[in-house]
Amino acid sequence: MIIELLIAWSLMALCVGTHAAGVTGALRWLGRQPVATRFRHWIWLFVMVAGWIICLHLIEICAWAGYYVWARAMPDLQSALYFSAVTYTTTGYGDLVLPPEWRLFGAVEALTGILMCGWSTGFFFAIVSRMYSAQPPVRP
Numbered sequence: 001m002i003i004e005l006l007i008a009w010s011l012m013a014l015c016v017g018t019h020a021a022g023v024t025g026a027l028r029w030l031g032r033q034p035v036a037t038r039f040r041h042w043i044w045l046f047v048m049v050a051g052w053i054i055c056l057h058l059i060e061i062c063a064w065a066g067y068y069v070w071a072r073a074m075p076d077l078q079s080a081l082y083f084s085a086v087t088y089t090t091t092g093y094g095d096l097v098l099p100p101e102w103r104l105f106g107a108v109e110a111l112t113g114i115l116m117c118g119w120s121t122g123f124f125f126a127i128v129s130r131m132y133s134a135q136p137p138v139r140p
Helices: 003-032 038-069 077-089 098-131
Strands: none
Touching: 003 038, 003 098, 038 077, 038 098, 077 098
């Protein structure tokens, strides 16, 4: 069980590293963007950031799924990706489950997903706050 926890911890660390690199890259990209002064520009920035964040989450989901396939905890890549996505997002349909000896992995993946989604939400909120604070006050 200790080995399984260490492997799950390693996958969690990979997700944190991926997320940190991705958020840092997004911050650098945003720093080069002019402050949005028009609503259309805001929407474009929000869509770009949201797309980037979703890509980061998909990469992290794929890491877990890849391990499930490699370790033969899931029968095929499609099942592993599906299971990983519903676990990471804590949707948890329950139509696919890990074998008993792998169930702790699912719990760690769900906790990792909660943390990474929370981080993404905080990041997105910071961007929205930055956009609103850069706007001149509305006059009646």
